[in-house]
Amino acid sequence: KAGVTQTPRYLIKTRGQQVTLSCSPISGHRSVSWYQQTPGQGLQFLFEYFSETQRNKGNFPGRFSGRQFSNSRSEMNVSTLELGDSALYLCASSLKLMNTEAFFGQGTRLTVV
C-alpha cells in the first residue's frame, strides 16, 4: 500500500508569490491534515479536511488555505508569501477524522527568498 505522497518535495519561491502544495493520502483514508514544521515553532496544525469539508483550522492567517477533492487528495495554498513561511509542510492522512492513527508524508520543503 502506497504511503502519503506529497509533491513537490522542494520549492523555492519569491516573496509575494503564491504556492500550491499537493497531498495524496493513503488509499481509503478520508481525512487529510496539514502541518507546518519550523525549527523555532515546531510542528503546528494548519487545517484538517474530511469528505471535502474543512473540519478544523489552526491559528494561521487567511493567506493559508486548502481544499480537498472527492478522491480525498488535498491541496494547500499560500498566497503573498513571506520569508517566515519558509518551512517543511507536512500532510497527514488517517482513515477517519484525526484522533486515530495518522500517517505523514515526507513533506514539501518551501523556501521563500
Added chain:
Amino acid sequence: QQQVKQSPQSLIVQKGGISIINCAYENTAFDYFPWYQQFPGKGPALLIAIRPDVSEKKEGRFTISFNKSAKQFSLHIMDSQPGDSATYFCAASGLRAGNMLTFGGGTRLMVKP
C-alpha cells in the same frame, strides 16, 4: 499556548542503554497520545500510541507509560541502537480538543555506538 511540554530537548545514550523521553499535557480533553520518530529529510513516522484507559503499552523495544492523574506520559526505548538516533515527538489529540494533533517540542536522540 504550548499544551504539550516535552523533555529533554536532546539526549545522548550509549548503545544498549535505555532512552527515556517525557511529556506533560494540560488539556484534560486529550484522549489519544501518539509518539512519532523523525529522521532528517523525512516526515514523522508513527511509532506507538496509547489511550488513557491503559497505563502502559509495549511494542518491541518501545514502551509508553501513561499517568493520567499527573497528566504525563513517557517513551522508553530499551536496548537503544545507533539506528534509533532521530528526533522524537510526543503528541496529543482529543475529539473534545479540536481533534488535531498537538505536538511537543521534540527530543533529539543520539545513540552512541
